[in-house]
Amino acid sequence: MLGLAKRVGARFLLTSTSEVYGDPLQHPLVETYWGNVNPIGVRSCYDEGKRTAETLTMDYYRGAQVEVRIARIFNTYGPRMCIDDGRVVSNFVAQALRKEPLTVYGDGKQTRSFQYVSDLVEGLSRLMDSEHIGPFNLGNPGEFTMLELAKVVQDSIDPDAKIEFRPNTEDDPHKRKPDITRAKELLSWEPKVSLQEGLPLMVSDFRKRIFGDHTEFDSMATTTA
Template sequence: MSEQRAVILGAAGFIGSHLTDRFLAEGWRVTGVDNLITGTLRNLEHLGREPRFDFLQADVCAPLAISGRVDAVLDFASPASPVDYLRHPFETLHVGSVGVENALELARRSGAPFVLSSTSEVYGDPLEHPQRESYWGNVNPVGPRAVYDEAKRFAEAITVAYRRYREVQVRIARIFNTYGPRMRLDDGRVVPTFVAQALRGEPITVFGDGSQTRSFCYVDDNVEAIWRLLHGDCQDPVNVGDDHEMTVLEFAQAVQRLVGRTVPIEHRPLPQDDPRVRRPDLTRARERLGWAPRIGFEEGMRRTIDWFRAHV
């Protein structure tokens, strides 16, 4: 069998760069595409002499000029943190609509399966807990987070439309909080923010009273789920995350302990529409993918903190 080729959109981003590594390790060729609005070439610099990897700096909101064999299209091109999508609201809306349609068209022309990186944010501030894929969500369509939440909900809708009406094989990963090496220090999400603050000896900033909950999935587990999703037959949305839940305050205290520095915790006003709870129901992932997270919180955080120590 000849060498397979994946097109990974958002390849210079956090998860996209780890996916690139996985596909190369599995013997695939990879064409990475990124406009570098939030991604960085530092995430790919270790591939500078890899002959099976090529990089195209391009905006996926323009038609994708990619020729030749394509065996999989994986769309991970979108700002993903509140800091980024509030800074780039229109780009976020465009990449979740026009960009996803362009990616789907590439998959359709190539006869390749398509993987969409969706998000737990499609559930909004959920009234169901834990969140199952059958839950329709509780999303404010005119709030500040809507540019991201609704872009991803539209992305799912057009992806399913391509499955129903244009016979594209699609996969939808609803990704919950994922962390690990290569996260940007300034992306505003809780893991890099808390770890960087603790390493610098600064106060850890907790929004609200810290009773809101999150669950954290290490990036290697996330990539394994995406790999299995691509190679499986499940075309319904699948939650990808870790179902070990903790409060944000408990997470801040864990960061203090793992970094080995007891810094103050400062409470700040809770942002509008910030989800109060967040934990995936992983039944579908376990049954359809044979997948569950394997890397425990302590091990994953130690790996992540070690990486941040080298960059703070």
């Protein structure tokens, strides 16, 4: 893709990830932090893959004058996500709707920050329209433990939903919160949708896709007849 961008003179966007920071030794995360990644760990193929992608992107910028933009995306959620993609918000919502226990890995005290998809799209759009290369953290600074997230899902779907603890995965980051000062100052961007506002929109979409929206189907059938 970088070679193609070079040939046709396109502006290139790399959607990188907060995972480039690994299991960070500082908190919150600023773009100047180099990260703390285990290069041979079970998660390293993703972490190091994105770090390598950032390296290549900057090499093409410096060596071939390709116009590049780099966004480091933090946990994002919203409608149309794959129901069984394994991401924590998808897992919790699908499990609660199906009356299954919410699976929490480890002690549930690890933190993540969750941004609604429309906020991310706005951030990416502003980055591409700007003259700034990045990298930019694009995420919601609102920080939740996994247990707090489970409680929000319970409140939105089923207050009686059970929580089931399972062994944590290796090299799982303990904390994950973006410092978005750079995005605020240079892109005039910050997220607008809180988890409490965005989650019900995702829940509604998941409910329709898991159980089917019979009301909508019946309405369409009547109109057709």
